[in-house]
Amino acid sequence: MADSILAIVEQREGKLNRVSWETLTAGQALAAETGWTLEAAGVGSGVTSFANEIAAKKVAKVYAIESPKLEPYTPDAFAAALKQFIASKQPRLVLMPHTYQVRDFVPKLATAMDRTAISDCIGYKKDGEKLLFTRQMFQGKLAADVSFNCDAPWFVTFQNGAFRGDKVEAGAAAAPIETVNIEIADGVVRNKPQEVFKEAKQAVDLTQAEIIVSVGRGIKEQKNIELAKQLAEALGGELAASRPICDSGWLPMDRQIGSSGQTVAPKLYLALGISGAIQHIVGMKGARTIIAINKDSEAPIFEIADYAVVGNLFDIVPPLIEEVKKAKAGG
């Protein structure tokens, strides 16, 4: 069997999770690098519509892995189905996006197959014949190149934004689609999931904001958020926050930016007292311009900032508000 890469895409109710395009881009890049064949697969029940979308891209083949027991998603069903499929196809590399759903089942799947997953990777390198996968460690302060020390299949999950979904190559012709019906025995699925729902009434859609002023733990106390609010107002922007601020109830959940909250790509993202933990960065690294103010010169946020101020936000923000107001008044 030819060496292959299997990119597993994610869908919900027949619609492709956009991050799946990034996984395909990664697969195409790795296929070009290694000379291995890229194939794609989706998992669910009655979900051939997404298969057509993927087949339009440059992949050798698309598999629709089907079973009524795969809807709704449960880790038991997904791990069982994919274990069967991967055992029969024997790809060398299995790629997935590092979504909450993938995190929920891929360590189980890998363990069931006596393998391991290198998760939340931001890229890859080739070291001679060996493939190394790069991941952030210590909340982004350091990076690690990690290799597999076991046989294939090798499981890799990629971080949101590690590859460009819009750079996925189209195929010259539609790839063949094969439906694979999987048998999942009764009693395998133990969880009973209910309907997915949204909790916070979305009072503000941060994804539409052009300017965002965001606060992190460096704001120290709830009453200090007023300062950030004044800056946001002076700039004509929206107020947002990293997770700990929302967990403490200092700002409502719909102001949260990060993997659990909103992902934004505004014209300007002003980060006040935000260290730059990975779970936050994935929600805002697409911003056109990032300005960070933090008193810790080692804060990972400075890795992605366009303009950086190492200093005390309480000293800097008040004169900044005044200067912004002056500039807006025509000064």
Add this chain to the structure above:
Amino acid sequence: MKILVCMKQVPQKDAPLKLNESGTWIREDVSYEVNEPDAFALEEALRQKEKHSGEVVVITAGPARAQQVLREALAKGADRAIHLEDNAFVGLDASNTARAFAAAIKDEKFDLIFTGLQSDDYGFAQTGVVLAELLGWPHATIIMQIEKTDAGIRVKRELEAGYFQFVDMPLPAVLTIQSGINKLRYATLIGIKQAKNKPLRKVTLAEVQSAIGANMQKIERLYIPQKTKNTEFLEGSSAEVAKKLVEKLRNEVHVL
């Protein structure tokens, strides 16, 4: 309810990290603290015990310094602790750590096992899920709420972009707990005193050696990330910096 909480000691959030000589790990001369998601997992376990009575046991795998995490947990109200004590545990990957835990608890009968959703050092988010598979238990991840039901538990899973999902599960089960699920308590002085008398079982590497194997993945190189951005640092007094920022906002960012 008998609950096991898996906890990890990690370098403090603002600890300055230095690479070791071989460039494969950090120099260990930093300050350590409990992995924050694990602190939330412990808090949740303590609250479940307060509601439904039972026992909370904490476990960690690491050098002698990791005992601190267990002591703090006992001071907060955990009933007993298990310390897989050896420097070698620091180098084990998630799969092996889970195997070591499974071996250490093989004679126990827990209803629930909690882990934090991921660690602040590796950020793998795998140990809990691997452990569930090794034990043959159902699991759920990134949990924000746990309620007891007749058939087991009902948990609230956090999904991306503000979505949630309730899931009914049988017991025993493994749950990985999301930060912010609750508010962390402080250990009281009485708690700290009582902790000294609570059982702390030490487990050696030799006792679990047969359960673990070679790591299936290897950190070839650890390094300071290469900057892809050209960051311009603005310096000066606060007044000067404010003016510089406005100049950038006007001329470069075009928002003024």
